[in-house]
Amino acid sequence: TMRGYSRYGTAVGFMVLLNALLIFATQATEGVLTDHLLVQLHEDAQNEAHQVATQHGLQSARKLPFGDGLFHFYPQETSKRRSKRSTRIKQSLQKDRRVKKVFEQEGFSRQKRGYRNINDIEVNMSDPLFTKQWYLINTGQADGTPGLDLNVAEAWALGYTGKGVTIAIMDDGIDYLHPDLASNYNADASYDFSSNDPFPFPRYTDDWFNSSHGTRCAGEVSAAANNNICGVGVAYNSKVAGIRMLDQPFMTDIIEASSISHMPQDIDIYSASWGPTDDGKTVDGPRELTLQAMADGVNKGRGGKGSIYVWASGDGGSYDDCNCDGYASSMWTISINSAINDGRTALYDESCSSTLASTFSNGRKRNPEAGVATTDLYGNCTLRHSGTSAAAPEAAGVFALALEANPNLTWRDMQHLSVLTSKRNQLHDEVHQWRRNGVGLEFNHLFGYGVLDAGGMVKMANEWKTVPERFHCVAGSIQEAHKFQSGNKLVLAITTEACQGKDNFVRYLEHVQAVVTVNATRRGDLNINMTSPMGTKSILLSRRPRDDDSKVGFDKWPFMTTHTWGEDPRGTWVLEVGFRGDQPQRGVLKEWTLMLHGTQSAPYIDQIVRDYQSKLAMSKKEELEEELDEAVERSLKSLMSKNN
Incomplete structure (x- = not known):
């Protein structure tokens, strides 16, 4: 299942958590049991958690941030499996009037990811x-x-x-x-x-x-x-x-x-x-x-x-x-x-x-x-x-x-x-x-x-479904000559609706091209950056210290970025052109044409919504309906994020 896709929300409440704990506790009796205990205290005894733990032979208790009145009772030292002593501790805890329930903790395996033999x-x-x-x-x-x-x-x-x-x-x-x-x-x-x-x-x-x-x-x-x-x-x-x-x-x-x-x-x-x-x-x-x-x-x-x-x-x-x-x-x-x-x-x-x-x-x-x-x-x-x-x-x-x-x-x-x-x-x-x-x-x-x-x-x-049809939009173009020199960065902007209202409207980006014509006294010292309306900065051209060209420059060269993938292209795009290097240089930018390529309908989001609505209809839980927007947002974040 997709991580981040929550079937149960806050509406489910504490009873689901408690039932789950009971289920896991029951299952734990079949595994390797430890001398760590999950203890639920009555409301009037929750301030006495440390005292309860030490009176029954444990080191201390730690309040858990989830659930109501739940505490982790832990021993002085951790052994690989439960001892006879911990069995006696559990039995004595169950008889304590301040204790509502005691759950044994199962020991199971987890492996560090990374090193593999x-x-x-x-x-x-x-x-x-x-x-x-x-x-x-x-x-x-x-x-x-x-x-x-x-x-x-x-x-x-x-x-x-x-x-x-x-x-x-x-x-x-x-x-x-x-x-x-x-x-x-x-x-x-x-x-x-x-x-x-x-x-x-x-x-x-x-x-x-x-x-x-x-x-x-x-x-x-x-x-x-x-x-x-x-x-x-x-x-x-x-x-x-x-x-x-x-x-x-x-x-x-x-x-x-x-x-x-x-x-x-x-x-x-x-x-x-x-x-x-x-x-x-x-x-x-x-x-x-x-x-x-x-x-x-x-x-x-x-x-x-x-x-x-x-x-x-x-x-x-x-x-x-x-x-x-x-x-x-x-x-x-x-x-x-x-x-x-x-x-x-x-x-x-x-x-x-x-x-x-x-x-x-x-x-x-x-x-x-x-x-x-x-x-x-x-x-x-x-x-x-x-x-x-x-x-x-x-x-x-x-x-x-x-x-x-x-x-x-x-x-x-x-x-x-x-x-x-x-x-x-x-x-x-x-x-x-x-x-x-x-x-x-x-x-x-x-x-x-x-x-x-x-x-x-x-x-x-x-399980992939073919992405929607691809469209191309000329988002805008600046054709006037703009001079710039070392120490003074040239900053240009194109504000676009991404062909909205036309057949070639682009709502979700794939590739973006900046078609640029620029000449400089030293082409290798040129540096070009472009920032999308959503704030993503792409380095279109870095300094190339071995490039001494002063005549050819870039003639309608299509610099391309994939870094704005999935973004909404509507808004203001900013192009920054300048020099990096030890010697002073001069240049002139003659053209910047912004080309957008992508889809009108969402490649992934629509499917997430459909999947969620299907699960919603099957579950028949009215309390989940109000969580649709939140679940879609979580699902998107899960899909779009990367594990470090």
């Missing part, structure tokens, strides 16, 4: 690297933080392993002869756009990395289980297709578009661990054909449910910003950042407001087993895969588990599930703190909505 988890794999795949089940291997993983064990235990789902690795090819990949290789959905043939085998080079990248990514997703070879894929019964498209002297729009649109009715998920150069000074994205191919993919792929594009956010570190990468910042892709095995951000991680969620890369310490364990070229295995390159395929594997649980999920459903089920877990960063947006969703500028939770996602996917 791999031998205690019922996942038995014969694969030699499985115990080193900390990102699957983290028990503290390689100096990592126990419990910090993708929670795949829960999804596997529910029977989801990626059956019937095909993931395409768009990269430098796949060693499809590898014994850990061969059984899951989908040859019919594979193609080599570098050599124009159906055999995307990597080209041998002296640079091993240049030809092993795709094979390593493929193993993370679909490496077979229990075959005594390497490790296990996140979705180890899924099919993997190879699309070789990176291995030529240059990229073309035709090759990119052809790869992204290859067999969209057979391929469910496309995983891309590449993008424009992560040098901290490049601003680039998909060209015309590729944009059209991606649009066709989300609208027509998978029988109209939409192709799912998973993108690595980038490896430019603090010198770069993934909102300058038009692939990672696209609304049509799910941009994935990485965390290392102790919950911190990797030194190469880029931050941006378009990142939706995170998975894992390597450890920061020089532990030889802290990398991502996966398949390698020519039948080999490796423990040294890393980077956001490693993060995107892990996400693709989690999405494959969700698609097996519910094949009807649309590309937008998958994004909503990522937002709702990703967890803060133990992810942390010294600079970017966790915050909540206007509807209570917890997000981080580096990690998005947190680390993907495979168990949580498949459970929610099982």
Whole structure:
């Protein structure tokens, strides 16, 4: 059941609590009883609780904040089970005129969440690297933080392993002869756009990395289980297709578009661990054909449910910003950042407001087993895969588990599930703190909505109802030139009704784009923030110290944020543009157009109300009717919140 969904309210009163205590006390006689007692005193004796306890051989009594006249009578020392002495104490208390009732307390087990012994988890794999795949089940291997993983064990235990789902690795090819990949290789959905043939085998080079990248990514997703070879894929019964498209002297729009649109009715998920150069000074994205191919993919792929594009956010570190990468910042892709095995951000991680969620890369310490364990070229295995390159395929594997649980999920459903089920877990960063947006969703500028939770996602996917139709609204535009300089921040505002009263009204946000044209004497010193009417501040552009551009700037560049997900966009949006850096700079902003994307009806709230009204009708308890609004509010908070 949904936590926070209260079937009983204050109207039920003390009798329900007392009856429940009686029931639990009765059941407790069958378990391990302790020498702690729940005692109800008569009203005129409640001030004598400590005296009553000590007179009967106990240390003291503590008044309980719930119920009427309830006290915890506790002993000097706690033993594992009740002694004969405590039986005598109970009997004597029952004879005391000041005591109304005595309830024995059952002892039961509770376990600290976090640390898990791999031998205690019922996942038995014969694969030699499985115990080193900390990102699957983290028990503290390689100096990592126990419990910090993708929670795949829960999804596997529910029977989801990626059956019937095909993931395409768009990269430098796949060693499809590898014994850990061969059984899951989908040859019919594979193609080599570098050599124009159906055999995307990597080209041998002296640079091993240049030809092993795709094979390593493929193993993370679909490496077979229990075959005594390497490790296990996140979705180890899924099919993997190879699309070789990176291995030529240059990229073309035709090759990119052809790869992204290859067999969209057979391929469910496309995983891309590449993008424009992560040098901290490049601003680039998909060209015309590729944009059209991606649009066709989300609208027509998978029988109209939409192709799912998973993108690595980038490896430019603090010198770069993934909102300058038009692939990672696209609304049509799910941009994935990485965390290392102790919950911190990797030194190469880029931050941006378009990142939706995170998975894992390597450890920061020089532990030889802290990398991502996966398949390698020519039948080999490796423990040294890393980077956001490693993060995107892990996400693709989690999405494959969700698609097996519910094949009807649309590309937008998958994004909503990522937002709702990703967890803060133990992810942390010294600079970017966790915050909540206007509807209570917890997000981080580096990690998005947190680390993907495979168990949580498949459970929610099982009962998921497709989100309402998506609408697009141009909320407003400022076209006049506005000059600004170091020390003087430019602040602009757009007040909008979000197309209310029109067919394209947007009431509940998904993605928000700020299309900006701006030039500066030094583009890398630009800093752009945008604040929503509900007070959520998105960092659209951070300083990029290596970007010396003074001519091109940003020309109608669509900066995107996912941080206002679920918010009401009506009201005033504020854009702040300024400089950060040691040298004085000047700039001019020529355009800011605000684009809103989302739904008119509530994706989750309507269902909560219907469920509650159904329970209300079945219960026939008139006293619960007045609690409807309160219960809906509690349910929303429960749904929208994240466990730390």
